[in-house]
Amino acid sequence: MPRTRLTAAERGEQLAAAAVQAFAVSGYAGTSTDDVARLAGVSQPYVIRLFGSKQRLFVAAVQHAAARIEQVFRDAAERSADLETLGEAYDELLAERDLLAVLLHGFAASSDPVIGSAVRDCFGRIYRLIRELTGASAEETRDFLGIGMLLTVLAAMQVIGPGAVPAQPWMAEIAGSIHDTCTEPEPGG
Amino acid sequence: MPRTRLTAAERGEQLAAAAVQAFAVSGYAGTSTDDVARLAGVSQPYVIRLFGSKQRLFVAAVQHAAARIEQVFRDAAERSADLETLGEAYDELLAERDLLAVLLHGFAASSDPVIGSAVRDCFGRIYRLIRELTGASAEETRDFLGIGMLLTVLAAMQVIGPGAVPAQPWMAEIAGSIHDTCTEPEPGG
DNA sequence: CTTAGTTGTTATCCACTGATAACTAGGCTT
DNA sequence: AAGCCTAGTTATCAGTGGATAACAACTAAG
Numbered sequence: 084m085p086r087t088r089l090t091a092a093e094r095g096e097q098l099a100a101a102a103v104q105a106f107a108v109s110g111y112a113g114t115s116t117d118d119v120a121r122l123a124g125v126s127q128p129y130v131i132r133l134f135g136s137k138q139r140l141f142v143a144a145v146q147h148a149a150a151r152i153e154q155v156f157r158d159a160a161e162r163s164a165d166l167e168t169l170g171e172a173y174d175e176l177l178a179e180r181d182l183l184a185v186l187l188h189g190f191a192a193s194s195d196p197v198i199g200s201a202v203r204d205c206f207g208r209i210y211r212l213i214r215e216l217t218g219a220s221a222e223e224t225r226d227f228l229g230i231g232m233l234l235t236v237l238a239a240m241q242v243i244g245p246g247a248v249p250a251q252p253w254m255a256e257i258a259g260s261i262h263d264t265c266t267e268p269e270p271g272g
Numbered sequence: 273m274p275r276t277r278l279t280a281a282e283r284g285e286q287l288a289a290a291a292v293q294a295f296a297v298s299g300y301a302g303t304s305t306d307d308v309a310r311l312a313g314v315s316q317p318y319v320i321r322l323f324g325s326k327q328r329l330f331v332a333a334v335q336h337a338a339a340r341i342e343q344v345f346r347d348a349a350e351r352s353a354d355l356e357t358l359g360e361a362y363d364e365l366l367a368e369r370d371l372l373a374v375l376l377h378g379f380a381a382s383s384d385p386v387i388g389s390a391v392r393d394c395f396g397r398i399y400r401l402i403r404e405l406t407g408a409s410a411e412e413t414r415d416f417l418g419i420g421m422l423l424t425v426l427a428a429m430q431v432i433g434p435g436a437v438p439a440q441p442w443m444a445e446i447a448g449s450i451h452d453t454c455t456e457p458e459p460g461g
Numbered sequence: 462c463t464t465a466g467t468t469g470t471t472a473t474c475c476a477c478t479g480a481t482a483a484c485t486a487g488g489c490t491t
Numbered sequence: 492a493a494g495c496c497t498a499g500t501t502a503t504c505a506g507t508g509g510a511t512a513a514c515a516a517c518t519a520a521g
Contacts, residue, residue, distance in 0.1 A: 087487085088486095088487060088488080088497085088498055088499080089498080090497090090498085091497080091498075094498080094499095108383050109301065109383060110299065110301060110302075110380050110381070111301075111302065112298065112299060112300075112301035112302030113299075113300065113301030113302075113381075115477080115478060115479080116478075116479065116480090117477090117478075117479090125498095125499075125500095126499070126500055126501080127478085127479085127480095128479090128480075128481080128482095128499090128500080128501085128502095129498080129499055129500075131479070131480060131481085132480095132481095132498095132499085136479080136480085137478090137479065137480090187380055188380050190376065190425045190428045190429055191299050191376055191377055191380040192299070192302075193429045193430060194297050194298060194428075199429060199430060199437070200437075202429055203429050203430075203431060203437065203440075203443075206429065206431075207440055207442045207443070210442050210445075210446065211442055220449075221445050221446065221448065221449040222449045222452070222453060224446075225419070225446055225449045226415065226418070226419070228422055228446075229415070229418030229419045229420075229421065229422040230414070230415070230418045231418075232418065232421035232422045232424075232425050233414065233417055233418040235421075236376075236379045236421050239379045239380060239382050239383075240379055240382045240388060240391055240392050240395065241382060241388060241392075242392060242395075248388070248389075248392065251392075251396055253396045253399050253400055254392075254396070256399075256410050257399065257410065257413075257414055257417075259410065260409075260410035260411045260413075260414045261414060264411060276517085277467090277468055277469075277516095277517060277518080278468080279467090280467080280468075283468080283469095304507080304508055304509080305508075305509065305510090306507095306508070306509090314469075314470090315469070315470055315471080316508085316509080316510095317470075317471085317472095317509090317510075317511080317512095318468085318469055318470075320509070320510060320511085321468095321469085321510095321511095325509085325510085326508090326509065326510090
């Protein structure tokens with residue numbers, strides 16, 4: 084029989100995961116602490132007690148998502164330490180759609196100084212990790228992140244990924260251009 | 273002596289502009305209709321009366337921003353119809369920081385079906401406009417938009433643009449990589 | 462001057478939300 | 492079994508925000 088009561092650390096972890104799920108949908112201002120609480124099966128005041136404020140809960144969610152993203156990249160680099168392989172890892176990130184979504188909401192909420200600082204920190208860590216793992220140049224990493232941000236935005240708009248809206252011609256064109264480049268045979272290969 | 277009372281159409285335009293400014297800071301859920309009203313110097317209920325709902329006001333703001341972005345690209349293409357010139361136009365967009373910010377908040381708020389539909393429409397128009405103006409391939413346009421999204425996100429995080437935070441090494445590296453590619457002399461030139 | 466239509470306001474409502482305080486209950490140690 | 496710490500709850504509040512309704516004031520036509 085599973086323990087009914089968790090330690091504060093365990094509950095904190097569980098709440099951070101729930102926060103990722105909840106904030107991924109409607110963002111910082113659009114999500115209530117009660118949404119997160121219900122998702123985790125606890126009362127709303129307890130969420131505030133554990134994290135101190137909604138702001139800190141959101142920061143925890145962003146850091147939780149960023150840590151998972153880093154892990155996915157690290158796992159990919161384990162297979163092969165180049166940008167192409169890390170690019171394939173984006174498929175996993177797009178499958179776990181909450182991760183990139185919550186990061187995007189972090190970008191959007193960066194006008195709050197505390198959130199902005201935390202989000203910049205997470206983004207910087209990911210940037211440096213990619214460079215360290217692959218040894219790519221600044222320009223290559225920039226292009227890689229550019230495509231990544233485009234994918235993130237397209238996923239948020241439900242143009243790609245699970246739950247995508249019926250495709251318009253331009254959507255198929257962009258989606259196709261991404262798939263083509265990632266899977267195209269080597270020139271002359 | 274200037275007219276004190278505006279026609280509904282004029283006031284609507286003015287409110288849309290104010291909405292861009294207001295929503296650019298805190299996004300859809302984080303901005304009150306009263307913020308927009310005060311910025312335009314009218315009462316909050318009047319804003320609702322003119323637009324029907326906060327949702328429609330936000331959609332109007334997104335469309336207003338997208339139209340201005342299209343105009344900037346069109347003006348740039350007037351000078352020279354290639355991606356490099358349109359890339360330079362990003363400097364203007366980053367200077368008018370509200371435009372890209374409100375679009376980003378639109379992406380983030382796309383889980384609302386009405387907003388999502390409007391935002392996809394705007395994005396699709398911009399995509400097609402870029403292709404039509406420059407004749408670029410789908411892959412080139414994708415890369416162009418990728419860098420664009422990266423710039424948009426970096427601006428939202430206050431890593432680049434006006435009001436940027438003190439630079440960390442990784443920030444200088446990314447910012448440098450963008451500037452370098454845009455201004456570098458032709459190979460062998 | 463009067464009437465009518467449109468621009469705009471004030472007053473008000475109700476639902477929601479983050480946060481606090483006070484209380485309850487499970488579980489470990491002695 | 493008694494006591495105590497920690498996990499969790501219920502009750503409650505003060506502020507906010509979107510929306511409605513009723514009213515006021517400017518302007519133009521006849």
